[in-house]
Each structure stands twice: as C-alpha cells, then as structure tokens.
Amino acid sequence: xxxxxxxxxxxxxxxxxxxxxxxxxxxxxxxxxxxxxxxxxxxxxxxxxxxxxxxxxxxxxxxxxxxxxxxxxxxxxxxxxxxxxxxxxxxxxxxxxxxxxxxxxxxxxxxxxxxxxxxxxxxxxxxxxxxxxxxxxxxxxxxxxxxxxxxxxxxxxxxxxxxxxxxxxxxxxxxxxxxxxxxxxxxxxxxxxxxxxxxxxxxxxxxxxxxxxxxxxxxxxxxxxxxxxxxxxxxxxxxxxxxxxxxxxxxxxxxxxxxxxxxxxxxxxxxxxxxxxxxxxxxxxxxxxxxxxxxxxxxxxxxxxxxxxxxxxxxxxxxxxxxxxxx
Ligand code: 5GP
Ligand code: MN
Numbered sequence: 617x618x619x620x621x622x623x624x625x626x627x628x629x630x631x632x633x634x635x636x637x638x639x640x641x642x643x644x645x646x647x648x649x650x651x652x653x654x655x656x657x658x659x660x661x662x663x664x665x666x667x668x669x670x671x672x673x674x675x676x677x678x679x680x681x682x683x684x685x686x687x688x689x690x691x692x693x694x695x696x697x698x699x700x701x702x703x704x705x706x707x708x709x710x711x712x713x714x715x716x717x718x719x720x721x722x723x724x725x726x727x728x729x730x731x732x733x734x735x736x737x738x739x740x741x742x743x744x745x746x747x748x749x750x751x752x753x754x755x756x757x758x759x760x761x762x763x764x765x766x767x768x769x770x771x772x773x774x775x776x777x778x779x780x781x782x783x784x785x786x787x788x789x790x791x792x793x794x795x796x797x798x799x800x801x802x803x804x805x806x807x808x809x810x811x812x813x814x815x816x817x818x819x820x821x822x823x824x825x826x827x828x829x830x831x832x833x834x835x836x837x838x839x840x841x842x843x844x845x846x847x848x849x850x851x852x853x854x855x856x857x858x859x860x861x862x863x864x865x866x867x868x869x870x871x872x873x874x875x876x877x878x879x880x881x882x883x884x885x886x887x888x889x890x891x892x893x894x895x896x897x898x899x900x901x902x903x904x905x906x907x908x909x910x911x912x913x914x915x916x917x918x919x920x921x922x923x924x925x926x927x928x929x930x931x932x933x934x935x936x937x938x939x940x941x942x943x
Contacts, residue, residue, distance in 0.1 A: 620739040624723050625757060627737050631662065631697035631721070638668040639703040640710045641856065641886065644776025644811060647672065649701040649725070649747040651681045652770040656755040659766075665692065669710025673856050675814050679772065680765040688712055697721050700735060702747035702773075704728035704907040725750050730898050730907030742909070745785040748773025749793050764801025771802035776811060779863070784911060818851040819858055826861050826876070832868070833931070834938040839865040840875035840931060844923055845882065855880050862888040873897065873934055879923050887930065889913045895941065900934060 628634070636654045638646035650666045657664035666681070669688040676682050686692060688711035698715050700706075704726060706713045716722055722735035727750060729742040744750050752770050755762075762770075774794055778786050781794070798804060822843065829841040841861070848854055855878035865874035874890045887904070889897035891911045898913040906915020919926030 635695035639708040645773035648773025656760040704731045746777035762800040767800035767802040771797040836870035837872045842877040866890040
C-alpha cells in the first residue's frame with residue numbers, strides 16, 4: 617500500500633491541473649471521493665476540477681461543493697493529470713474515457729476487487745471500505761489541513777459505502793477514520809438525515825410496485841424484482857431517484873442473493889446484485905460485463921425483448937449456482 621500511495625503522491629506533485637473523475641450513476645462514495653479529493657488537492661496548491669458524467673441525484677445537492685461537479689463537456693480543458701476514483705473499469709467514467717484514450721497521465725484510486733488496472737498508476741485495495749477512506753489516507757499523507765466541509769464530504773462516502781456502518785466491509789479502521797473525520801467537523805446526523813430521510817412520497821409508491829414484482833425462488837434464498845420505464849414514468853421519477861431497494865430484498869430472512877433491475881431506457885436496464893453471507897455476486901456481474909464487490913455488484917443489461925424476459929438468463933445463472941453451492 618505504502619509504495620502505491622507514494623507513487624500516486626509523486627504523480628500529483630508533478631501535476632498542476634488535475635481532473636478528478638467519478639463513475640456514472642454516482643453513489644455517495646463516488647461523490648464524496650470526487651469532492652473531497654478535489655478539495656484536498658486545492659488545499660495542496662493544485663487546480664482541481666471535480667467531474668462526473670451523469671446527473672447528480674438531488675439528495676446530494678445539500679452538500680458543499682457538489683454544485684461544482686462538472687459533467688463532460690468539450691469546454692473542459694485537457695488536464696495534466698486525471699485521477700479516477702471508485703471506478704473499476706474505464707467504461708464506468710462515461711465520456712471522460714476519451715481523456716484516457718488521448719494518453720493524458722492517469723491514476724486510479726479504487727477499492728473494487730474487479731478493477732481492471734486501466735490507468736498509468738493504479739492504487740487498488742479491496743480491503744478498504746470505500747474509495748473515500750483511501751482519499752482520507754492520501755490527504756493525510758499530503759498533510760492537507762481539514763476544515764469541517766472537507767471532513768463532512770470525506771465522511772459521506774465512508775458512511776454510505778458501509779450502509780451506515782452495517783456491512784461486512786466495516787472493521788476497526790472504518791470507525792477510526794469516521795471518528796477522525798467527526799473530530800474534524802463532520803456531522804454524522806446531517807449525513808444520515810440528508811441521505812436517508814429525504815425521500816419523495818412517489819418513491820414509496822414506486823416501492824409498492826417493486827414489492828408487487830418480487831419473486832422468491834431457489835428455496836427462498838434468491839429474491840428479485842424489477843421496475844420498467846413505464847413504472848418510473850407513471851410516478852415522474854427516474855432510476856437515479858430509486859436506489860436501495862436491492863438492500864430491502866436482501867433483508868428478507870431466508871435470502872442469500874438479491875437482484876433488482878431498473879429499466880433506464882428501452883432495451884437497457886441497470887442490474888444491482890447483493891449477497892448476505894457466502895455468495896460472490898461479482899462473478900455474476902463480471903459474466904454480464906459489469907463488476908463490483910463480493911457482496912455488492914452491478915452491470916448493465918441490454919436486450920431486444922422485454923425486461924422480464926431478458927432477466928431470465930441472469931436469474932437462471934444465480935439459481936443454478938445457488939443449487940450447486942455447498943456453502
Ligand atoms: P449498485 O448496485 O449500487 O449500482 O452497485 C453496487 C456495486 O457494483 C458498486 O460498487 C458499483 O460500483 C458496482 N457496479 C454497479 N454497476 C456496475 C457496472 O455496470 N460495472 C461495474 N464495473 N461495476 C458496477
Ligand atoms: Mn465505493
């Protein structure tokens with residue numbers, strides 16, 4: 617770890633203008649890592665541009681600096697260094713992939729075991745709870761002085777990627793990192809309330825539709841559900857407004873594997889996978905062109921038929937692996 621992070625630091629020292637890029641369909645860890653690393657780089661004397669090629673979900677607009685995140689545009693000038701955070705493969709950064717193709721010096725900072733090492737310098741460590749926790753270690757090495765906004769933004773990703781300190785990626789280092797950031801001014805109650813308690817009533821109606829679609833198979837060890845584009849349109853919501861339902865499916869007592877599919881547009885859905893104890897969902901995600909962690913992964917499913925039909929192949933693969941598991 618020390619050698620990798622030192623190489624990352626040397627690249628940063630040589631650069632002046634840094635583009636910090638997160639992944640499409642951003643979550644709390646992505647937004648936290650992009651913003652806190654950009655804030656830290658600025659304090660370190662660099663010009664930093666936070667960038668994510670996707671709409672930022674509205675629940676994050678209450679956080680500092682989020683309005684500074686840029687979507688891809690041809691007006692963004694070429695940086696001397698691009699740092700990709702929380703993304704396991706280059707297709708995850710949307711149109712910013714173009715900058716990598718042009719050969720601009722690049723770094724990846726990521727905690728996904730499925731990372732494809734697509735930058736010049738790769739600091740990949742799946743033992744970290746979150747990319748945000750890696751950012752904290754990097755900024756400490758850089759001797760960056762934290763103010764309360766930076767502490768808050770850095771805390772955000774650690775809290776969200778651990779399901780608010782509940783998942784199996786939580787160890788003592790997570791609590792130490794969180795405690796350090798709280799001492800520096802992060803407000804845990806603000807983060808929890810802003811992320812968890814700002815739902816629109818339409819999201820609950822949509823949840824009712826998702827509950828209606830639940831199927832429980834493989835001796836009740838596998839729960840899955842989906843929402844179509846029409847379901848989202850009926851409640852004037854988009855798939856970005858409806859996250860977390862896959863966790864509800866996993867919370868069913870007998871369930872080991874949960875799958876939730878959201879149709880983003882005709883012929884394309886995002887599939888989220890979760891497991892509880894022993895099943896490696898990242899193998900399923902990789903088989904369908906995606907990636908992630910052992911207990912939380914995802915991929916994009918493209919199809920010509922309808923969504924329910926397209927899901928059959930994925931459902932069968934999970935069902936047959938569950939039947940063969942000796943656990
Ligand atoms: P979620 O189900 O919440 O979208 O994602 C769960 C995990 O899988 C996250 O760590 C996320 O980065 C990863 N993931 C989700 N979708 C994709 C995808 O299409 N490709 C890759 N490589 N990873 C994904
Ligand atoms: Mn993450």
